[in-house]
Amino acid sequence: GLRKKEVNVLCLGLDNSGKTTIINQLKPSNTQEQEIVPTIGFNIEKFKSSSLLFTVFDMSGQNRYRNLWEHYYKESHAIIFVVDSSDKLRMVVAKEELDTLLNHEDIRCKKLPMLFFANKMDLQDSMSSIRVSQMLCLENIKDKPWHICDSNAIKGEGLQEGLDWLQGEVF
Ligand code: GTP
Ligand code: MG
Numbered sequence: 001g002l003r004k005k006e007v008n009v010l011c012l013g014l015d016n017s018g019k020t021t022i023i024n025q026l027k028p029s030n031t032q033e034q035e036i037v038p039t040i041g042f043n044i045e046k047f048k049s050s051s052l053l054f055t056v057f058d059m060s061g062q063n064r065y066r067n068l069w070e071h072y073y074k075e076s077h078a079i080i081f082v083v084d085s086s087d088k089l090r091m092v093v094a095k096e097e098l099d100t101l102l103n104h105e106d107i108r109c110k111k112l113p114m115l116f117f118a119n120k121m122d123l124q125d126s127m128s129s130i131r132v133s134q135m136l137c138l139e140n141i142k143d144k145p146w147h148i149c150d151s152n153a154i155k156g157e158g159l160q161e162g163l164d165w166l167q168g169e170v171f
């Protein structure tokens with residue numbers, strides 16, 4: 001049949017936000033990890049959707065590894081940015097990292113689709129995706145298509161909606 005279009009996706013966000021858990025859920029069940037551990041550096045994962053072949057760079061969000069992110073901006077076709085909606089204290093840190101990303105020369109002028117997951121929506125004190133988008137000032141992103149979804153990565157809820165949106169943007 002037809003070859004699927006290949007798409008490089010960069011998965012970013014602070015440590016403990018749920019990036020690896022999300023990517024793991026999107027992989028075929030026979031290749032999913034049973035146990036998720038904090039990412040060291042980054043991992044490369046591949047999975048297919050109906051029309052696309054995704055290569056995901058699952059980056060570590062730990063402070064000491066965040067300087068690795070920018071090396072992958074040039075070759076990325078889309079960004080998934082994951083936020084822990086229950087981590088109110090570090091929402092400003094997430095915003096700082098997002099702003100640094102958006103101002104980077106390899107990102108600034110590109111119409112990269114950006115998918116945000118307001119993750120951990122199952123937790124009692126988590127903020128809504130509307131609140132998260134306000135805290136991150138997403139409405140200021142004028143030159144890129146963006147979308148935010150609530151998600152519960154442990155149950156896999158909200159992930160397909162996000163992926164469907166992304167698929168429509170890169171195709
Ligand atoms: P780094 O690799 O260190 O950057 O972290 P990460 O963003 O990849 O986070 P990871 O996927 O390792 O998840 C961190 C912790 O959050 C794990 O204990 C997950 O089980 C948990 N977690 C992830 N998603 C959710 C969620 O939607 N709800 C809840 N309650 N916990 C979650
Ligand atoms: Mg990880």
